[in-house]
Amino acid sequence: MEIAAKTEENILTKESMEILDKIISRYKGKRGALMPVLQEAQEEFGYLPIEIQNYIATQMGIPASEVYGVVTFYHFFTMVPKGRHTIKVCLGTACYVRGGKKIIEKLKNDLGIDIGGTTPDRRFSLDVVRCLGACGLAPVVMVDNDIHQGMKPSKLDKTLEPYK
Amino acid sequence: MTVELTIDGKKITTSEDKTILEAARENGIYIPTLCYHSKLSPIGSCRLCVVEIEGVEHPMASCTTPVAPNIVVTTKSEKLDKIRRDALKLMLVNHPLDCPICDAGGECDLQNMVFQFGIDQVEYKANKVEREEIPFSTPLIRHWPNRCILCGRCVWACREITGNNVLEIAEKGYDSHIEAIYPEKCLSCGECLSVCPVGALTDNLSPIKARKWQAKRTLTTCNHCSVGCQLEINTFEDKLINITTKESEGTNNGSLCVKGRFGHDYIHSEERLKQALIRKREDLIPTDIDEAISFAAKKIGEIKEKYGSDAFAGVGSVHLSNEENYIFQRFVRSVIGTNNIDSLASLIFEPLSEALIPVLGMGLMTNPLNDLLLSDVAIVIGTDLDGNHQIVANKLRWAAYHNDLKPVIVDPREISLSKGFANVWMRPKPSTDTVWINGLIREIISRGLEDKDFIKKHTKGFESLKKFVEQFTPEKVEEITGIDQKDLKDAAQLFGEAKAGAIIFGSGIIGQNDSVSAIRSLGHLALITGNLGKRGGGLYPILPRCNTQGAWDMGLNPLYFPGYQPVTDDGAIKRFKKLWGLPIKNEKGLSLVDIFLKASEGKIKAMIIMGENPLVTFPDSSLVKKAIENLEFLVVIDSFLTETAELADIVIPGVTFAEKDGTFTSCERRIQRVRAGLKPLGESMADWEIIAKISEMMGHPMNFSTPKDIFDEIAKVTPCYGNITYEQLDEKGGAWCYLGKTPRLFEDGFPGGKANFLTDDIKLPQKKENKEFPISLTVGGNFYNYLIGSKTKRAKGLALVYPDNFVLINDEDADKKGIKDGDMVVIKTENGELSLPARVNSNIIPGVAHLKISFNDIDVGKLFKADKAIVPYKIVNASIEKA
Structure with missing residues (x-):
């Protein structure tokens, strides 16, 4: 279970409030505006800590x-700061049977984080996806926007190396 | 607009804003539900209420689907049955069958549904999810996450009824669970607990449990604040198990506050008096109750003989029943023969009456509290409703949520209703209310928003008011009160335009300096906007204790017999003399303040204090102490050995509200029944029985065998309680006193024809700098602990939520004195000093501090001085230094 992550620094600065105000003002008076506001806020800050949620709610x-309910409901939103690079391991049927599970275990072990977590140096975040639509290349790992095919646990170190 | 539709072959006409479920229920057609709750907006999570609609492919949830013209609905079919059974079975995959140890067993909606559908096995082999137990928002409620069926009722109740938004369904799919996201906002009211259909939320207070069918349920009236909520005392083998409510009963409509739901365990406190006590030398020694009563009777007789009737005084109670207060004043007036009788109700009603009777003819709450649901603007002044009368706050929130009510909050402190809820929040300096109220009147008139027809038809003296308020320009108001001009103007526009505007005010106005001027100005404000005798309008003085209104009505007053018949009126004297069979004194008695002043001078020799603890509750404890020390004889009747009782010569054990019958009158003038759910503890007796016995021992039997007999006499002699019978109270769930045709006052005009604008006596605050005592210290009650005490911890559950007292100081003020949050400080006034920890923040304006009066171990009363009839019991000049 993902509980509100402690933010490392005070994220709700004057500048960030201004950024949020700008986002919110564009959706003023529109129905169902919460989702796009959260989406843009996450694009801006990388994640949605409780302070940001609170500010959006009040404004x-x-x-x-309710904002918390929405943030924790949708997979897309995160309350944990994301790393500079996101690793997505496919666990769709084809990838799963061809060893996706082993890859995820190795990554968890090497990076010392759980699924949904971020390394303390903020280099990597780890996620799982259900089918990237590239079953012929299974097992697949996606780092940021790059697809890496035919993955094996032993190939991981080398694959991740260029991502600093 | 009405709509015609067919449900199960039955032609139905209903209004277009109804849902299919509501239309079916109105017509006696049963549709099973689980997440639906009549007090909440439809949730639509459980899928049990699905129905088929002709021409619609999939079954629809009837709780969320509005009716439409000519639709044909089927509520029972094989297909629907299967959907409902499947929905239930899926809930049972996760819901543990720990019914034998579940509090809800026997009153669980899921259990009932499974039973009704005859589900004996679940074929789904899905994995059971073990949800982690995480702390709930209040220690008074236990959360059993695995029992939760995620219906969402608790979340909805927390959002729509209490407006606090503490709870939410977090995460999704298998991980979804109820979580207290903002526990610091939780008021511990237990609304979530009361709507939970299963045992996922249970009462964490009572160790005693019993099944629904074993418990005895007694419907009665809460004895905490003056709202008069109806609740059920559930008992098993003469022990309280818990408190529940019935949605159909009372103005609370099934809701309660933390005190009502969790604040009754003091009934079984170890410290309850089971025996009478008598003073032998220095100590109070247990004695037989009959002996104590006969000793009291003998001693009262002796003192009367020796010093005369007027050497005697009686103090009644704002939390005992009408019957007890009536019999008490009858005893004091007839058997003892003095009008020296009063209660704490006069601290409230003296200023109310003096301010409003000359203007309106009556100084009471004008409208029933449910009228607030119809208001479109409400001004709330000097009362922290969530802290003391949460049910009233709930009504405002309901109106804001459903009716677009716009609240204007006036309080120097930040309270839960001010931030986020209020449209306008004004923070005046203490004791400047008269100025901003008249400024508001001036703004409304200058904008032409006054109700000209109403003023012409129903009032006199408007021109003089208009002239009087001319001086209160927004600039001047800002200078004196500190209220921003824009806020004042916004408030004037809102209230002036309101179709129905309500004015709610509490002790912050009633107990301040110059309270009469401020309250009278509020009367004027209600008049110029035509908000009297109107649905949703009205003046709502919020009274502190459960029977403050009743104590005043019953003649606990040195000037009036029951029903405000003057004690100097020959006709009244003749009537009461005939009824009571004893001579009655044709002379005003001493007021509460005077009783204590005269006693401290040794001029009052004996006193009976019934159900009151003035050493803690009266604003000047030094005076009370001196008065009691100078008495020759003091009888205290109480269910606890209170600070006052410790000084008595005889202490006779009374009972709590749960052990007696009678009536209370709420602040909205509603007389409601109190019913005994438990037997009196030990030798204790209802207070009315004790008084009747003393009277009998003194040779004057009263011939009342039940509280009903007393009520019949009250109804006979008290005009404002006339034509009401005890049976009626049972049948109709209460009755309104002071009535014409409706529960609303002034609907048929004002007594004496017209209301008056009276500006001559309005006093303005004097600007005085007090160098020695620069801080205005305001005090307030708090429903977590009022009179239940933190030292004694008689209500153990409440003490968990709000354990200790502190003084709230503005951060700028604290900075100047080097005081930090949590430091011990010394508060000094002209009358006394005390020390306690400080809480420092910006929730209060500079120059003002706030403190709770209700902790028995912190003697706030000694900071005050009472030397006149109207005591400013809410505010005193003080200095605060680091200890």
């Missing part, structure tokens, strides 16, 4: 608890 007149 939009939505209960902060």
